[in-house]
Amino acid sequence: MAAAPARPFFLSTIGKKYLMALTGLVWAGFVLSHMAGNMLILVSANLYNAYGHAIVSNKPLLFVAETVLILSIVVHVTMAIMLTLENRQARPQKYAMTPNGAKGSSLASRTMAIQGSLILAFVILHITTFKYGTYYETTVDGVVMRDLHRLVIEVFHQPGYVAWYVLCLLLLGFHLSHGVGSIFQSLGLRGDNVAHKIKKVSLAYGFIVAAGFLSQPIYVFFFNS
Amino acid sequence: MASILDSKIPGGPIESKWQNHKFDMKLVNPANKRKHTVIVVGTGLAGASAAASLGELGYKVKSFCVHESPRRAHSVAAQGGINAAKNYKNDGDSVYRLFYDTVKGGDFRAREANVFRLAQVSTQIIDHCVAQGVPLAREYGGLLSNRSFGGAQVSRTFYARGQTGQQLLLGAYSAMMRQVDKKQVDLYARREMLDLVVVNGKARGIIVRNLLTGAIESHEADAVVLATGGYSNVFFLSTNAMACAVTAGWKAHKRGAFFANPCFTQIHPTCIPVSGELQSKLTLMSESLRNDGRVWVPKEKGDKRHPSQIPDDERDYYLERVYPSFGNLAPRDVASRQAKYAVDSGRGVGPTGVAVYLDFRDAIARLGKPAIAEKYGNLFEMYEKITGENPYEIPMRMYPAPHYTMGGLWVDYDLQSTIPGLFVAGEANFSDHGANRLGASALMQGLADGYFVIPNTISNYIASTKIEPVATTNDAFKAAEDAVKTQIVRMMMIKGNRTVDSFHKELGRIMWDECGMGRSDAGLKKALELIPKLKDEFWNNVKITGEANYVNPELEKAGRVADFIELGELMCRDALERKESCGGHFREEYQNDGEAKRDDENFCHVAAWEYNGDKKPQTRHKEELTFENVHLATRSYK
């Protein structure tokens, strides 16, 4: 039995998981900051628009951030597809019954690929809706800028859109609730002594991101008419 | 009459025999080693360590096991520990003391020179295993931890919680797999040896059945090592794994290897008692439990009260009472026999009345539950899984069960059998344990044989023997293959009415009743009438379904049971002939108040049986044992 030759790190299953973890970390960080910034919608339209303007005005930063985010999601998705295909190949025949009870796994951990696919669709749609959506203008403190607030308010008054948004954000939270902990595991940082804490942090992270984001359409839909 | 058995014990003082012998051995040129093939059958501690070491030396090794992986060999199940005369505890241990304890523990029925060598290499074993990464238990200072085991008054047992055998085996297995990677060892898993091939008087190969395809395969070599374990499964219910069998050794016996002391079997005192007719095996609870557990039965016959209701003065801590100096740490044969007496006197406990208590109440009170859990946690859990009772609260119920066989193929000092080129290692040989094995000595012997003895003595054999080339097309191979095939066809064709297991159970019952913890002239004679009848019925009424040319566990079992039946007969004959009691062999006629009464005048010898064909009974040969370094004394643990 000839031993298989060692492969370059990033071609091994573990290397791919490192890439998923690192790119996942980038996006986990991004969604948290994105959520936090957007909370300004609860404060005032002007503040919200000024915040958006500040971001798009800093071209170099925007370029770097967008590049990193796009690369990350491309790598994350590519690795996810490769690993998922490999994983399916590893068990072509399914069981009549799957692990359950004390030996079962969480729904979040089992369905990462499906969640991921939906979230990807959401991200594309979300960018189309807002970044490339209707361009309104407004003036804040004498500066002419895009009135993103108006677009958001419009969109968040469509019940179908809000429902889809709520669903996807719940999924995102769900994805993070397993994904954030998984980052620690994949990067080799999850020891027995911190395993329990990591699990809590992961759940909390997913909850906070989802709750924060959700507060926005719900607020707009019900209270901002 | 001069014995035809030449033990080839080297000359000189006992301390330097092994050293001198190694120097006198012929060596094989390193470049020539790869031209020599050695077959190793079995991948337990002895087999895996032998295959690894022979591979390291440069021999081409073919390793065979019945399991799907070599790591599953039954050495994996040894719990307690491994002895070594390290004297790390400064408690007066030494090579000489380990030697002395082992000879005495074996009731003076082992060969002094072998035992001394065993004690000498014991220290190297620990060094080697630690170097391999075997995670033996350690103290907070980072040094190795020791505990005491039955039959010794020093702490010389190294251990890895209750999984010492597993850890040592994985060490040997890993070492062997490293040689597989280097292509020094070829691994043949799921192969069962069904015959030995002898060409011009020398062992030159084996016939195996591929358990996946049913194919009968021939393999040739310059020497063959059998490391195929013991035969406790002759009793059907034992602590051995289901696949443990005598078949490889028995086939070698039929090809000319003498079988020594078959009646020397060890009945281990602390096993979970039988619970029902459908039980398939018995589970051992490590002897280490007796370090803290106290063995007792009620003083009154038929006392059915819950153990917690029985006050101390109505309990009989019989081991402490009878053996005040060793107490609960009395050797296995002694502790087992006392348990039998307690049960026979009507004082047995539990639903069946065939058990004694092993009680941790006092140890928990003294050391606290966490300390007990740290030491024995996994054993307690295992007990609870099997019995449904929590041993932290209710005393464990224990009863002796067949566990180890001291008898086996006769070997000389070089571990070579009466067939040149056939070497036997570990439990499969008649070994260094005499009539009783002390705790934590089996792992020591298996690894001593495999790592340190066999590699040297095989080299000597290969260097000093003219070994002609032989191919598996040789007539001897063809004949052996045909015989194996014929037997398989014959068994498949019987199509009788009884399952293989039903025969095995019946044999086991006979052996347990008549050749178990107590043996008598009348009982053995009765067994010798019953067994041939059973054999006859087996060959006319066994039922095997499925096909011979594919996976067929029933066929595998049938072959093993057929050999067990023949072995059982020989065991009874051996027990009948040995008109003395020694170690685990207790003849009811020869005793002093329940203690074994040895007869050194007439039985200070190894009985080695020569096979004479199907029609004639085996011939009993003697290898006289001489004790130059240990005084032959009545073995007392009082």
Add this chain to the structure above:
Amino acid sequence: MSGGSGKNLNLKLKVWRQKGPKDSGAFVEYDAPKVSEDSSFLEMLDQINDRLVLKNEEPISFDHDCREGICGSCGFMINGNAHGPMKNTTVCQLHMRNFKDGETILMEPWRATAFPVIKDLMVDRSAFDRIISAGGYISVDTGNAADANATPIPKPDADAAFSAATCIGCGACVASCKNASAMLFTSAKVSHLALLPQGKVERHERVDHMVAQMDAEGFGACTSTGTCSASCPKGISLANIAMMNRELLASAVMKREAAAGDGI
């Protein structure tokens, strides 16, 4: 002789029967009347098999040997769980008192590309042997060792190494993982040896080769669902996988440094 509770169960079994690796299999139903609560799961199967043989049928094949939970031979899925419902338990140690009277029990072999079915509930796990032979050892020939106490090993390290080393190689981790990943098995050996001073010398080569072999065998990747550890009869921790990931990264970094150093 009879002991224990003496209670009997009447059960229905649905067992995967498959003649050989190339045959297609199917579930077959059997009645299992009068099963003693005190018998083990495998003893219950022995009972069924005895009956099948007497009816001229082929018994159900399953691997088993020590029947005390340490050899790693036995193992199949029982009602969807590797080794059945009890934690830290192998099939052979699983007793029938954990089932209810009248229950239907579904039995399936381990399923994974790397573990082809041989027959019925038997699978070929030799991929594990190949992972070990790729590097799961410390390269020390017999006779080279220093005194066993020459290198003290801190007890926590020795204990952690032991915990990882208790893996019995049964394959429940692969079987229960939705990706049929062998990361728990492989990582247990990687961390056992990497935790000990003796094993640190070749830790990089070891993890490189073992992971490469693991991947080549066709096992899936880890998605940290944790079923492996939950199903492991020895409770091997997920932390071993984290450690293996770290080891592999360290090895990649070290190789880079070594390669850079070559020119100097």
